[in-house]
Amino acid sequence: MKLTIIDKYIAKELLLVFLSVYFVLLLIVLSTEVVHLLKWVSQGVIPLSAFISYLANSFFEFSVVLIPLSLLMGILLAFGRLYSDSEMAAIMSAGIGPLQWYRPLMLVAIPITLILFLLLAFVKPVINYQRAQLHAEIRSQSKLDTLMVGQFNRAKSIDGVLFLESPPGELKNSIENNDTAKNDAVVDNIFFQQFRQQTSYVDLAQGISSLYNDEGRRYVVMHKGIHYVGNAGDADYKIIKYEEYGVHINKKSIAPHQSVKSKPFIELWQSTEPAEQAELQWRITLPIATLIVAFMALPLSHTNPRSGRYSKLAVSLIIYLLYSNLLGVGKTWIVQEKVPVWIGTWWVHLIAIIFTLILLKHYGYLTGIRQKTVSVRNDS
Numbered sequence: 400m401k402l403t404i405i406d407k408y409i410a411k412e413l414l415l416v417f418l419s420v421y422f423v424l425l426l427i428v429l430s431t432e433v434v435h436l437l438k439w440v441s442q443g444v445i446p447l448s449a450f451i452s453y454l455a456n457s458f459f460e461f462s463v464v465l466i467p468l469s470l471l472m473g474i475l476l477a478f479g480r481l482y483s484d485s486e487m488a489a490i491m492s493a494g495i496g497p498l499q500w501y502r503p504l505m506l507v508a509i510p511i512t513l514i515l516f517l518l519l520a521f522v523k524p525v526i527n528y529q530r531a532q533l534h535a536e537i538r539s540q541s542k543l544d545t546l547m548v549g550q551f552n553r554a555k556s557i558d559g560v561l562f563l564e565s566p567p568g569e570l571k572n573s574i575e576n577n578d579t580a581k582n583d584a585v586v587d588n589i590f591f592q593q594f595r596q597q598t599s600y601v602d603l604a605q606g607i608s609s610l611y612n613d614e615g616r617r618y619v620v621m622h623k624g625i626h627y628v629g630n631a632g633d634a635d636y637k638i639i640k641y642e643e644y645g646v647h648i649n650k651k652s653i654a655p656h657q658s659v660k661s662k663p664f665i666e667l668w669q670s671t672e673p674a675e676q677a678e679l680q681w682r683i684t685l686p687i688a689t690l691i692v693a694f695m696a697l698p699l700s701h702t703n704p705r706s707g708r709y710s711k712l713a714v715s716l717i718i719y720l721l722y723s724n725l726l727g728v729g730k731t732w733i734v735q736e737k738v739p740v741w742i743g744t745w746w747v748h749l750i751a752i753i754f755t756l757i758l759l760k761h762y763g764y765l766t767g768i769r770q771k772t773v774s775v776r777n778d779s
Contacts, residue, residue: 413504436453439453478700479702482701497697597630676733680733681744684729699718
């Protein structure tokens with residue numbers, strides 16, 4: 400199939416607008432995700448070292464989700480500009496009708512759909528499993544590895560509060576190297592308070608370090624400190640000075656949880672479980688929905704030069720949200736076994752296809768405009 404100059408022009412316009420919309424939306428959602436992850440870091444939910452890994456994982460998740468929406472908005476904005484600048488009128492006067500506009504449209508939409516399918520079918524399970532591994536590693540870490548410097552760190556499990564004045568960078572390095580001897584590098588000026596059986600225990604130390612003994616057991620050692628035992632006003636209040644005070648740190652080992660989203664495409668294909676069948680259909684249905692949205696977007700982009708290129712953008716977004724929400728409902732119904740697997744989410748696509756055909760007929764893409772362009776060509 401030989402592409403005309405107009406085909407290349409429209410395809411280039413679609414691709415540029417799609418990429419522009421895609422990266423703008425991606426920048427917006429990633430900015431929100433950065434704020435969310437930084438909040439987790441400040442609260443000690445995840446260590447600072449895991450920030451980039453979580454952000455990279457979120458980048459992929461958002462990239463997949465935004466492809467259909469970006470394609471829809473790209474088509475609406477690209478064709479809307481062509482309509483508002485009267486370029487479509489010039490194209491139709493040359494005898495090129497709306498059905499021929501699908502050729503450059505599919506030239507862009509089909510490769511995007513194939514890329515989306517490959518990402519969902521083969522890349523997404525790997526990314527989800529890596530996120531599960533990262534989450535398991537963080538949960539396996541001690542709270543000491545997620546402490547923040549310059550603020551009070553709360554340990555809910557032991558009803559305690561810990562304050563570190565200087566950064567524990569050298570301490571974490573020694574932990575990762577699994578030193579078996581006491582580390583020379585310490586964190587300066589430590590305040591630690593906890594309550595055990597309604598009794599206050601307070602430690603003020605000049606430094607803290609970490610060590611592993613010969614058996615691989617981990618200890619946190621506070622140096623040159625004062626240990627206060629008791630509540631203010633008690634007669635048996637104790638003040639103990641020490642050179643070193645060690646606390647054993649239990650090490651948890653948590654295996655990564657392999658969810659349905661992290662299972663390979665072939666395994667889902669061979670499974671008969673409703674949840675796994677729902678995930679399989681979701682990985683197939685999103686690319687199909689992207690292609691249907693591309694067909695639907697062309698008649699939705701039809702505007703008059705006086706109405707402006709953004710006149711139907713809000714309506715189109717509402718239709719897209721309704722479409723995507725119905726797909727989510729169909730997936731949930733498969734998991735809950737309210738509908739058979741062979742029905743699945745296909746009924747949503749059927750409704751979308753019927754709606755697309757109604758739009759094509761309403762705007763004369765099947766007959767009216769095509770006949771008009773032929774008559775214009777004959778008159779010329």
